[in-house]
Amino acid sequence: MRFTLRQLQVFLATAHHQNISRAAESLAMSQSAASGALSDLESRYNAQLFDRVGKRLQLNAQGYALRPLAESLMDEANEVEAVLEQRGIAGKLKVGATLTIGNYIAIPIIARFKQEFPDVDLRMHVANTEHIASEVLQFDMDIGLIEGEYSHPDLLVEPWQDDELQVFCSPNHPFASLASLDDKQLKSVPWILREQGSGTRQTFDRAMHGLLNDLDIHLEFEHTEAIKRAVEAGLGLGCLSRITLADAFKRGSLVPLDVKHRDMGRQFYFVTHKKKFQSRALLSWLETCRQLSDS
Amino acid sequence: MRFTLRQLQVFLATAHHQNISRAAESLAMSQSAASGALSDLESRYNAQLFDRVGKRLQLNAQGYALRPLAESLMDEANEVEAVLEQRGIAGKLKVGATLTIGNYIAIPIIARFKQEFPDVDLRMHVANTEHIASEVLQFDMDIGLIEGEYSHPDLLVEPWQDDELQVFCSPNHPFASLASLDDKQLKSVPWILREQGSGTRQTFDRAMHGLLNDLDIHLEFEHTEAIKRAVEAGLGLGCLSRITLADAFKRGSLVPLDVKHRDMGRQFYFVTHKKKFQSRALLSWLETCRQLSDS
DNA sequence: TCATATTAATCGGAAATACCAATATATTAT
DNA sequence: ATAATATATTGGTATTTCCGATTAATATGA
Secondary structure (H helix, E strand, O other): OOOOOHHHHHHHHHHHHHHHHHHHHHOOOOOHHHHHHHHHHHHHOOOEEEEEEEEEEEEHHHHHHHHHHHHHHHHHHHHHHHHOOOOOOOOOEEEOOOHHHHHHHHHHHHHHHHOOOOOOOEOOOEEOHHHHHHHHHOOOOOOOEEEOOOOOOOEEEEEEEEEEEEEEOOOOOOOOOOOOOOHHHHHHHHHEEEOOOOOHHHHHHOOOOOHHHHHHEEEEEHHHHHHHHHHOOOEEEEEEEEHHHHHHHHOOOEEEEEEEOOOOOEEEEEEEEEOOOOOHHHHHHHHHHHHHHHH | OOOOHHHHHHHHHHHHHHOHHHHHOOOOOOHHHHHHHHHHHHHHOOOOOOOOOOOOOEEEEEHHHHHHHHHHHHHHHHHHHHHHHHOOOEEEEEEEHHHHHHHHHHHHHHHHHHHHHHEEEEEEEEEOHHHHHHHHHHOOOOOOOOOOOOOOOEEEEEEEEEEEEEEEEEOOOHHHHHHOOOOOHHHHOOEEEEOOHHHHHHHHHHHHOOOOOEEEEEEEEHHHHHHHHHHHHOOOEEEHHHOOHHHHHOOOOOEEEEEEOOOOOEEEEEEEOOOOOOHHHHHHHHHHHHHHHHH
């Protein structure tokens, strides 16, 4: 073995920041040491990991090939260190989730996980599917919990649990007492929906296929609470994941509506990087997720 | 990261040899350096990896927990180095196989594999199922190809391909012309079989369940060729994997016999260590195995 | 366009580390 | 008890790592 873990750390930090100085800073070492470590790694193997265009460090093909392996190696080195330090399951775990999942489903999971594994430094970041996928790809996030379908050669996308959208209105709405709605009725009223690009909207659009151009999309919000309040105020019909509506239905502040011949089903997925080492913290997180969605 | 790859190498070599001096020798370093590296690793983390009983170094609980992770880490470090050196798929691959598999099935696989991946240093070691499993457990072997069922919490045993045993006799034997044999006939003649403990014998015993005590086991050999020659000489009936008999049947030097109500089916398995890093060489080997057993 | 800021690479020296040979110490075998 | 075998320790040397300072090259902005 003619490289050191330190050199790999420098390589990874540099790939991350695309900047030696900030990489050095993040590793609490001098810029010269980082520069030296990197060029040492390269010259030892007669390899170019970065293309130096001016003072810019651009990861090249070989560096690109190295990155996932190096990342995985460092994760594993952390596990080794955990055993050496006789720590239990500990470490950092960066989880990304979409709005619906992060605000509703993830909350009880986080509670349970923190209780079972208090030594894991868990960070949850809420963003849209695409953003989460790209962070997982960049190794900036350990796992993503997403709604929309997403596929990429380097990503492992695993179905996790089923979900269904639910059309709803205020109790005072004329539709509130109807047994079910047909296409004509759907076209006759204003809608209040999540914005384009969200997983919820994606599913809605698919479910309303063929009808989409005729629908009156009155308002778009980026948050489920805003939509619920707008619908409550009688501004129109809404369509959101059942999970976000359970409370409102129980209280009677909103009313579920049955829609004919429209499939509102969808799935939530785990998304991870294929080349990433599966740390014990990550495996425990997955385990906790699965346990709580079975019950 | 407060440990080095070198220290981990020393740890692993010591765990392997249970002896610092030979570990040092295998790493081409002095005994004192190895001793120093190991005690450095231990003192840095205030950890005991080995119990020093007299001059014996006995891996203890913590060391035992560390070993699979460390082993996996080093394997992955080798992959990293392969990328740095811009090698293709290369490295060492130690394959263990039982007699039947090693001498018959593995030959064409090895030929194909060497042709496709000439840079992999492939070593095949033939031994019985139990021995192979224990070497895989000790990380002395990357993968085992076994016949018998075998289970262990740290081992991953994956079904690979089907096989069937075949009863056979010499062309001059009175049974040669019979359409099929019943239990009474099976009991009336001497048998020439593989020895107790072999996978082939294990399957035979299971197939002959209820009849076993009444069978006349005339001879036991450790090699299939010996059994075939003895049966050819008219010394009795044999029972071996079909694969080892195809040639003899084609030449007419041996004759297959049909046996009623006896299930001679069995399976071959891949066996690997759960915690082991799957190197590209190993994955390629598995791929080659699967390709050739499909066709 | 020219000055200023930013950044990567390089150099010299200090500190830390890895290594070896020799030696001391401990255990097993005869 | 003695020889043989192993591990740990010590002292000394070579190597490596790192920092601060400097230099060279590139962006930024007036």
